[in-house]
Structures are given as C-alpha cells and as structure tokens.
Amino acid sequence: MEAKAIAKFVRYTPRKVNQVCTLIRGKKVEKAFETLSFLPKSAATLVGKVLKSATANAGRLKDPSSLKVKEAWVGNGPIMKRMRPGPMGRGMPIKKRTAHLTIVVTDRGIVPDKRKKKTAVKPVSANTITIKPEVKKDNVLGAKKDK
Numbered sequence: 001m002e003a004k005a006i007a008k009f010v011r012y013t014p015r016k017v018n019q020v021c022t023l024i025r026g027k028k029v030e031k032a033f034e035t036l037s038f039l040p041k042s043a044a045t046l047v048g049k050v051l052k053s054a055t056a057n058a059g060r061l062k063d064p065s066s067l068k069v070k071e072a073w074v075g076n077g078p079i080m081k082r083m084r085p086g087p088m089g090r091g092m093p094i095k096k097r098t099a100h101l102t103i104v105v106t107d108r109g110i111v112p113d114k115r116k117k118k119t120a121v122k123p124v125s126a127n128t129i130t131i132k133p134e135v136k137k138d139n140v141l142g143a144k145k146d147k
Helices: 014-024 029-037 043-057
Strands: 002-010 068-076 080-085 091-096 099-106
Touching (some): 014 043, 014 099
C-alpha cells in the first residue's frame, strides 16, 4: 500500500530541499526520521513534516518500521519577483523561489532484518595442523627475475 503527502507553495528553494530529499530517498521511514533529526539544514524540518504526514496517510499501518520512502521529489513553484535598489538609481531583481514537495511511502519491498547469529568459534586442538598452500607471486610487469 502506498501513501502520499504533498506540500505546495513552500517558501524554500527547490535546490536546497532536493539536497535533503536525496538523503532520505529509498530509506526506511525510521532511518529517514533519524537522519533528518541530525541534519543541520533548515529544509529538514519541512521534509520531516511532510514525511510524518505521509506516514500518517498510510492509514491502517500503525507500525512505521514497516514503511519505506519510495519516492521523494521537489518541483519548482511560482517565483515571486521583487526589486532591490542597485547602484546609480537602478533596480536589481530578486527571485524568491517556492517549491512543491512530494513524498511517497510504501510497505512493499521491505525485507525484515535478518541478522546473522553469531556462532561460537571452534577451538583448534593441538593435534590439528593447518597447512597453507604456497602461492607463487610473479613480478607485476611479468618480467623474469635475474638470479
């Protein structure tokens, strides 16, 4: 089952939001929240809110550990154009960019953690002798060594 959350007309630069989205794309939701909590970017709070909304939109799934971030992308929103005073009475343009953020989470493709069980190391008895085979090492360039 897939769930989607969209944030439109957000006053963040799409390029900066996309930097955060690349860090959570394809990760489990729990790992994505952990990554976002330690990220020193202002767009991380926005992506965290949208990811939380997408997780809540998953509905019946109460356990977020069974969800994975399938897609996370950012689109350009409308650009607000403003003017700023420039030298010699001119006006300099300012572009205030906006973004549309979409995050899709899914429960498909999640493989449960299969951790390898540690096996006890078998002690080597005194009677056992291990023989290592000799390996011939040639010169790197294949040249013959002079004797």
